Amino acid sequence: MTYDLPALSRRRLLALGGLAGAAGLLAACAGPGGEKAAPTASGGFDGPVEGQLSFAHWRAEDKEVFDGIIADFVRKNPKVTVRQDISPSNDYQSTALQKLRGGSVGDAFTAFRGAQFTDIATAGVWSDLTGQDLVSRYEPTLITAGAQNGQQLGLPYQLVFNMPVSNPDLLAKAGYAEAPKDWDGFLALAEALKSKGITPIAWPGGDAANAGQLLNVMVVNNAPSDDALAKIQSGELKVTDDWFLTVLKQYAQLRPYFQAGATGTGNEAAQQLFVQQKAALLATGSFQAAALRKLGATFPLGLLAPITTTADKARYEGVFNATFILGVNAKSAKKGAALAWLRHLSDPAVAGVYANGTAQHVTVKGVEYTNPDLKAFAPWLTRRTALAPRFQFTNLDVRGAVENAAVQVVGGTAPEQAAEAAQRVIDQKR
Structure with a gap:
């Protein structure tokens, strides 16, 4: 099933004039959800914000930017260290779930939209973020790829355009x-x-x-x-x-x-x-x-984006994807620290550092884009684009x-x- 969102609801992001292009957003596939970690009175998951945290992802090109963001996080949370566990995207697609299940890698982790998100949900590795304060920092129409069965299991962080x-x-x-x-x-x-x-x-x-x-x-x-x-x-x-x-x-x-x-x-x-x-x-x-x-x-x-039909039959000008889905590992013993890390990444100022440092638009509200390439790509934020269909395959x-x-x-x-x-x-x- 697909949903075509009204144009005005797709044009709400920040200084560049709104995050749009959410035509054709797909509902999350049915399937088992993740584990819901019990919140503390302060709104975090059980457990102190301390220890060595593993952050698993596939974006080696983002390592330097993440190093700077990690340094800022550690300054604010001196009892925590964060290690990036990075694998090539092909390897991450095929082996991440096996590593995450053990709980020693990926206290906080990322997932691809589609098959990998669904497989991780089936394995019960996502912690349910529903109701956590950081969820409200995201454009709601752009995080549906991280939801399943009414639960917000993960938070798609990147807004990218999958076209030439x-x-x-x-x-x-x-x-x-x-x-x-x-x-x-x-x-x-x-x-x-x-x-x-x-x-x-x-x-x-x-x-x-x-x-x-x-x-x-x-x-x-x-x-x-x-x-x-x-x-x-x-x-x-x-x-x-x-x-x-x-x-x-x-x-x-x-x-x-x-x-x-x-x-x-x-x-x-x-x-x-x-x-x-x-x-x-x-x-x-x-x-x-x-x-x-x-x-x-x-x-x-x-x-x-090549238009593959005649102009009058073209429904879309291009495609976008909301991916790099952030999550907390339900098997981790450091959920409190992992949630604190995700909360840090979800701060608009920090998300702006990530976006401008990596030339990636993000799904967090209130981010100011200064990167020249992001500015060049900005017109696509308000054009009629479809959610990248390749990731419909589970x-x-x-x-x-x-x-x-x-x-x-x-x-x-x-x-x-x-x-x-x-x-x-x-x-x-x-």
Whole structure:
């Protein structure tokens, strides 16, 4: 089921004029909830704010910013130390739950929206944050991905745009000051870039965590409903249906516009092509802005989502996601300290340090954005965007089969053949 929120309710965030783009927010999936820790009179979980706290996440590029935030937290809570336990995103997706269950890693932790959030809930590892004071510091329409069965188990911290990052200078060089409004226009843009000796799209097709990001924008306007990918998992729809074959055929049309060897390209290699201005688009998302700057990008950054239909049929201009879901481990012996850490992160001033230091918009109310890239991306806060559909999958085997179909097509497989192979896997795994 999907919910389309009224425009005014989506435009309430801070100095940049409001947090919008929450069209198509999905209700949390049904399933078992987490453990509710007993609050103390001061509003925290049982247990003192002391000891060594493990904070588990996958954003290695944010470590330095978190180090500064941790130092501030420790100054205010001198009996606590905080250790960052960081894993690569692929590893975190597959191994975090096993580590969290033991309680020694991830007293406070993060989770991806979708399959990982649901798996952690099923295992009873989330502590229920419902009624805690820090929840009111968040935009309520943007934390639904952390709720289940009426409980607020986690708090999505990041607001990101899962669509290609652009180099506006290279687009202008090809004669495009504005983004095309339809699929034919996007192909014309790609051809214009190619004619200038520029690779139109750098795509990390060999990196599973990032290869599937492009699927978000390829699906949203082609899909028969906002929850179409969830229906593929449930069996109500198939990847052999005409609408998804259209998606795969469009991937085939993009083959000439990806870099050579795209299906084997890793994430950093794709980033380097973009940073070196050999490619005009990087088909990942706004969440990589800080990494691009660290790699040496000095040019302006923008966002450009291909419209895969005619202009009159396009329901959305792009996609967003509310993820990096913060939580307290129900298996931890340090819940009081873990909740204090989350409360610190939820302070608007601290959230602003995180946002501006990492080039990531956040879901906390009252944050002032000063980062130039966040300002450049700000127009997308009020455009009509859909909640990234890729994360509707709660079964990673099914998601992998669907995403791999696109990779196979880019590699030269016929769309119909790739779809049939993927559907066989889906039928076995769902």
